[in-house]
Amino acid sequence: GESVGLHLPTLSVQEGDNSIINCAYSNSASDYFIWYKQESGKGPQFIIDIRSNMDKRQGQRVTVLLNKTVKHLSLQIAATQPGDSAVYFCAENSAGSARQLTFGSGTQLTVLP
Amino acid sequence: EPEVTQTPSHQVTQMGQEVILRCVPISNHLYFYWYRQILGQKVEFLVSFYNNEISEKSEIFDDQFSVERPDGSNFTLKIRSTKLEDSAMYFCASRERVVNQPQHFGDGTRLSIL
Numbered sequence: 340g341e342s343v344g345l346h347l348p349t350l351s352v353q354e355g356d357n358s359i360i361n362c363a364y365s366n367s368a369s370d371y372f373i374w375y376k377q378e379s380g381k382g383p384q385f386i387i388d389i390r391s392n393m394d395k396r397q398g399q400r401v402t403v404l405l406n407k408t409v410k411h412l413s414l415q416i417a418a419t420q421p422g423d424s425a426v427y428f429c430a431e432n433s434a435g436s437a438r439q440l441t442f443g444s445g446t447q448l449t450v451l452p
Numbered sequence: 453e454p455e456v457t458q459t460p461s462h463q464v465t466q467m468g469q470e471v472i473l474r475c476v477p478i479s480n481h482l483y484f485y486w487y488r489q490i491l492g493q494k495v496e497f498l499v500s501f502y503n504n505e506i507s508e509k510s511e512i513f514d515d516q517f518s519v520e521r522p523d524g525s526n527f528t529l530k531i532r533s534t535k536l537e538d539s540a541m542y543f544c545a546s547r548e549r550v551v552n553q554p555q556h557f558g559d560g561t562r563l564s565i566l
Contacts, residue, residue, distance in 0.1 A: 371552040382557035437500030437507040
């Protein structure tokens with residue numbers, strides 16, 4: 340079946356460096372993607388989204404890149420801070436009428452002092 | 453900033469008992485969802501709710517599950533006869549009516565079945 344998956348389960352970066360978290364998706368019909376951050380004991384927190392008619396979108400310290408040719412999504416975090424330590428999930432909207440989300444497996448980002 | 457709120461934060465229940473998880477979605481949102489996350493695993497879709505009826509449900513959402521919007525603010529998930537494998541974090545989410553808007557999640561209810 341169709342699925343959304345992540346390349347790496349863990350990522351450690353030095354404070355101040357840039358982080359790149361990757362995601363592969365397999366549903367070529369996906370047209371909307373979201374990155375969520377999940378801290379321990381909390382729910383997924385919206386970070387940034389991108390529609391399939393775009394290949395790049397920037398937010399505050401975050402950038403999402405979408406490559407539809409290879410069905411790849413990435414999240415770039417600039418100047419990573421200790422507060423960025425969390426699990427990051429990519430998610431895609433399904434084609435269902437309510438547009439429920441299909442989540443990837445998550446990447447644990449650890450920011451080292 | 454408006455947020456989705458869920459109660460209780462932790463629910464401990466004996467196997468076979470009924471449990472009701474409660475959610476207050478963001479007030480101007482029209483689509484409501486329940487997801488679950490088994491410890492260490494990814495978030496899985498259970499059910500979506502729009503215009504006072506279920507619009508989509510996953511195979512996880514069997515006859516033991518039901519959802520209700522009893523009034524203008526609450527959205528509930530009921531599990532009629534809990535099983536050990538129902539132990540998980542349950543997240544409620546909501547979004548605006550406009551297509552391709554993000555879903556906003558609550559902080560979840562940790563359900564522990566003994």
